[in-house]
Amino acid sequence: MLNKSALTLALASALIATVGVTSGCAVARDQQTAGSYVDDTALTTRVKAKFAADPIVSAMSISVETLKGTVQLAGFAKSSEERAVAEKLARETSGVVAVRNDIAVRP
Template sequence: MLNKSVITLAVATALTATLAATSGCAVTRNQETVGAYVDDAALTTRVKGKFAADPTVSAMAISVETLKGTVQLSGFAKSYEEKAMAEKLARETSGVVAVRNDIAVRHPQ
């Protein structure tokens, strides 16, 4: 079993690489500005980092997307407690305006 700090580092590294690769994309009409996109990507990274550090939330099973400060959670949780904790961690993240929790509970307990 991998150490939690190794998993946290791996998630943070992957998200940083994704941010670096996509931050230079051109902005077209009806899209947010590059600055807003980078802010949203940073929020996504912070939320995923909180998931990786929390023992009850699976950072690998729950997806996080952010648009204009609104975080959308999706994927699968093992319990209602995990779903609730993921939402709580996202809401407590500085800069998050709202949270939309679309996580499905696979095997309710």
């Protein structure tokens, strides 16, 4: 029969092993790492800066979100030209993997 300290040590080892295995699975299950979050934040900032500098695109009317290099644009554009320019600017931003353009054109 195990003594009390051996049993405690065995339980602690099992707990550490369980935590190690489950925390390793977190990233494998498509959760974002800290590094990829920082990269996505930088991409979002660069796209928004391009919008702010462009005379056609209203940076205040279009939201930008990034996940794993995919930029999602949403909001309202005054014209189909503004919608297209916003998508073009996002696609041309270094580091952008893909763009989802969910911008609606106001009638």
